[in-house]
Amino acid sequence: MNQFIPLRRSLFTSTRLFDKIKTAKDRREHFLKVNSWKANQSEYEPVDEDRKPKKKVALLLGYNGSGYQGMQANPGTKSIEEELFNALVKVEAISKSNSIDPKKVQLMRAARTDKGVHASCNLISLKMICQDKDLVEKLNAQLPNCIRIWGYVETQRTFHAKTKCDSRIYEYLLPSYTLKRLVEKELKLEPGSERDYKILTENSTVTRYISPTDQSTLSNFRVDQERLEKFKGAMSLFQGTHNFHNYTVSRSFKDPASKRFIIDISVSDPMIIENTEWISVKLHGQSFMLHQIRKMISMAMLLVRTGTPLSLISKTFEADKINIPKAPALGLLLERPVFHLYNNRMASVENRDSIDFDVYKNQIETFKKEFIYNEIFEHEKKNREFDTFLAAIDSHIDSTYQYFNTEGVIPEQCILKTKYSVQNDLENEE
Incomplete structure (x- = not known):
């Protein structure tokens, strides 16, 4: 029996202790004494700093997304948010105590950008120490040239970048040769040169090779008015509220979130950039799902390329x-x-000041031209990314894309059976 006495005393002592902790003030004092970061400071890097006032701000920035796994910080990946957080710590816009645990600093972004996607303007909301009048210049000095801070605006304490953003504008640039009439290429068993594209065919089980299109053919192509107007007509059909479940991943037709409202889409006239003709598409919507814009562009592009009716x-x-x-x-x-x-x-x-990117219009346009547009044009010229994409689609000999046809019908063999479509079928039967 004696072996249990210390335990009973321990319980008794603990009970007596909590009998004394009755008010909120007592609980707070006990927490600070026993469980707080200060009480366990030895577990962390020593911090010796004066507390400085923080303000809720909207931080305006732009970046080239090449080489980054997207904007959002993820452990083990290189992200825009990680670069920004480190710079904020270095210029003491984030306190050293908060820098120990990045989760304490909530960086809320207005719009997500995925791997390799750029932004001429984006916005992050956070609580920041901003007493230094040279803060923006110091931040830019700590950041790589492909990430620029335009400025910041003090906001309400309840401001949240995502929920206060009422819409987003994206731009997509594509070379006009992507609208060229499809011409089937010869599939080869072995590569003829190191530049040949490797293509997976027959349900992605058989490897074949295709020679790239001659560079002069791509550069010299100029889209005719008929094809351009069909592309503009295709893009205009995405305007309004539609169910975009086919333009993203892991969304069913029944999911309310699949419905999105596209406010406006405009397609520019062709422009010549370094001897190649390009087209710019501006898309203004309340919000976009993962891959939605890229799938919309692809659909319109391939309709023109294959002669498929817009009714699809x-x-x-x-x-x-x-x-x-x-x-x-x-x-x-x-x-x-x-x-x-x-x-x-x-x-x-x-x-309060409004959130206005136009205040920095000249800086933004210079950055966009040097670090975004030039990156896109040079990368395409060197790597022919659009030609590679089209070669893979043009040579896809299984049933996946047979809905691109002159009748504009979706054959039965193209309809996928996923857990989302099966769920829809069961609900329809009921």
């Missing part, structure tokens, strides 16, 4: 699940998030 697009908004290829990420960039509702409220209710 409306069928893709219906319940049948099909596989739509993603156009290269290379051509996609975030133009800017839009905060009209927030700015209007700040102007009418509070005396």
